[in-house]
Amino acid sequence: MSLLREPWQTGQELALTRRTLVIVKCVSVRLGDPEVVPLLLDLHREYETRYGDGDSVHDVDGAEFEAPSGGFLVLVDGDTTVAGGGLRQFNATTAEVKRMWTNPAYRRQGHARTILRELESLARSLGYERMRLETGYAQPEALALYRSLGFTDIGNYGIYEHASGFELALT
Numbered sequence: 267m268s269l270l271r272e273p274w275q276t277g278q279e280l281a282l283t284r285r286t287l288v289i290v291k292c293v294s295v296r297l298g299d300p301e302v303v304p305l306l307l308d309l310h311r312e313y314e315t316r317y318g319d320g321d322s323v324h325d326v327d328g329a330e331f332e333a334p335s336g337g338f339l340v341l342v343d344g345d346t347t348v349a350g351g352g353l354r355q356f357n358a359t360t361a362e363v364k365r366m367w368t369n370p371a372y373r374r375q376g377h378a379r380t381i382l383r384e385l386e387s388l389a390r391s392l393g394y395e396r397m398r399l400e401t402g403y404a405q406p407e408a409l410a411l412y413r414s415l416g417f418t419d420i421g422n423y424g425i426y427e428h429a430s431g432f433e434l435a436l437t
Contacts, residue, residue, distance in 0.1 A: 297328030316404040349377040363399035
């Protein structure tokens with residue numbers, strides 16, 4: 267057994283922002299933990315603003331984001347949740363990313379990229395071969411981010427009529 271751990275397992279410092287010195291740590295949490303509350307609240311608000319319906323932030327059972335087939339990670343700056351996202355099993359070889367969010371005060375500083383890379387590491391450690399996600403047409407920054415990280419557009423695969431699906435090979 268290796269003594270090496272992924273950054274999300276150790277709480278290792280992950281990023282420094284360009285504006286001020288901000289040290290964020292990546293921590294593993296449960297969907298019901300206090301660190302996730304601002305994420306879900308703001309994600310709901312953002313979906314309401316962009317799409318007119320934010321109820322979808324509650325459409326997945328929190329147990330789906332737990333070991334042995336999933337996880338939920340957040341970046342924190344002290345007591346502030348900076349960014350986060352969850353990983354759940356889509357099928358035996360594919361993990362799905364859900365609830366990607368970055369605190370508006372911390373956007374455009376690379377935190378979403380950091381969370382996605384940490385989720386990718388988690389997916390690999392859980393034995394997945396692929397990671398997929400979907401995002402809506404009103405989130406051009408998310409579309410650009412996923413493409414910049416090597417995700418391939420796979421078209422709509424979920425329940426949201428105008429969503430774009432993406433997949434990343436982990437092998």
